Amino acid sequence: GAVVSQHPSWVICKSGTSVKIECRSLDFQATTMFWYRQFPKKSLMLMATSNEGSKATYEQGVEKDKFLINHASLTLSTLTVTSAHPEDSSFYICSARGQGSRNTEAFFGQGTRLTVV
Amino acid sequence: GENVEQHPSTLSVQEGDSAVIKCTYSDSASNYFPWYKQELGKRPQLIIDIRSNVGEKKDQRIAVTLNKTAKHFSLHITETQPEDSAVYFCAATTYGQNFVFGPGTRLSVLP
Numbered sequence: 696g697a698v699v700s701q702h703p704s705w706v707i708c709k710s711g712t713s714v715k716i717e718c719r720s721l722d723f724q725a726t727t728m729f730w731y732r733q734f735p736k737k738s739l740m741l742m743a744t745s746n747e748g749s750k751a752t753y754e755q756g757v758e759k760d761k762f763l764i765n766h767a768s769l770t771l772s773t774l775t776v777t778s779a780h781p782e783d784s785s786f787y788i789c790s791a792r793g794q795g796s797r798n799t800e801a802f803f804g805q806g807t808r809l810t811v812v
Numbered sequence: 813g814e815n816v817e818q819h820p821s822t823l824s825v826q827e828g829d830s831a832v833i834k835c836t837y838s839d840s841a842s843n844y845f846p847w848y849k850q851e852l853g854k855r856p857q858l859i860i861d862i863r864s865n866v867g868e869k870k871d872q873r874i875a876v877t878l879n880k881t882a883k884h885f886s887l888h889i890t891e892t893q894p895e896d897s898a899v900y901f902c903a904a905t906t907y908g909q910n911f912v913f914g915p916g917t918r919l920s921v922l923p
Contacts, residue, residue: 701855729910729911736918737915737916738901738913738914738915738916739856739901739913741910741911741912744910788855788856790911800846800858800861801846801858801903801905801911803848803855803856803857804855805854805855806853806854806855808853
């Protein structure tokens with residue numbers, strides 16, 4: 696299957712600082728990328744959908760000024776958690792859909808465990 | 813929008829028995845239904861999928877069935893093994909749209 700690489704896999708940051716998470720499609724062009732948040736023992740909650748070259752579409756209740764998403768190229772999307780607080784601690788996962796035969800399936804990154812102290 | 817429900821939330825079976833997880837969806841336009849397996853701390857991995865023009869698909873010990881009329885689909889795992897223990901998510905989507913995931917089922921296979 697296609698490869699989606701997410702970096703970093705884990706990060707610890709101080710409250711009030713910002714953290715950037717990268718999601719790269721390594722062997723296909725990701726026209727659409729999704730960012731999810733997953734709480735312990737819970738399902739994947741969609742935060743936002745981003746299409747290359749356009750602004751991200753945020754789900755209801757997700758603060759767009761706090762969770763900045765950039766999808767500047769067909770292989771890279773970034774999620775920046777600004778002014779992080781302990782309640783932002785979570786597992787964040789991206790997924791990507793491609794073009795053509797790669798459009799149907801969603802390929803997931805390995806996830807980023809964010810801990811805000 | 814699409815809403816996906818999944819049952820049961822937890823399932824324990826003896827090794828060698830079968831496991832069945834069921835999902836229902838609300839949007840009749842959904843046409844692709846993947847199943848993901850997520851082990852603790854790892855990314856979800858696609859294990860099987862089915863499209864709306866097919867009623868059943870099988871891959872070794874794993875099978876998925878789809879009933880478009882009733883808008884439900886099921887995952888069947890036969891001859892379960894301890895390594896099948898994980899959280900399983902179903903999802904529904906249409907071309908170009910977001911995947912809507914079910915709440916997940918935690919499967920425990922007891923030796």
